[in-house]
Amino acid sequence: MAQHPPTSPRICPACDGFASVAITLGGRDARGHLRTITAHCPACQGTGTARTRRNREGARA
Known part of the structure; x- marks a missing residue:
């Protein structure tokens, strides 16, 4: 089974x-x-990586 490289x-x-x-x-x-x-x-607040927005601020689950 092939292993996928980490993203x-x-x-x-x-x-x-x-x-x-x-x-x-x-x-x-x-x-x-x-x-x-x-x-x-x-x-990025000093992290160097882009953030993904999966949920909006203020949104309810």
């Missing part, structure tokens, strides 16, 4: 799978570390 997760079309990025704020702090902030993709 690969769908990549988010908004960020192409790069869901979190570090953005430099410019300059360094007193200890010499580069100051950065982390930004997440708003479409």
Whole structure:
């Protein structure tokens, strides 16, 4: 019996799978570390995969 390969997760079309990025704020702090902030993709909330909508919000089963 042939085994089917597992399905690969769908990549988010908004960020192409790069869901979190570090953005430099410019300059360094007193200890010499580069100051950065982390930004997440708003479409996938930082997961990198597209979500499928199987049930609507507010819908009852």
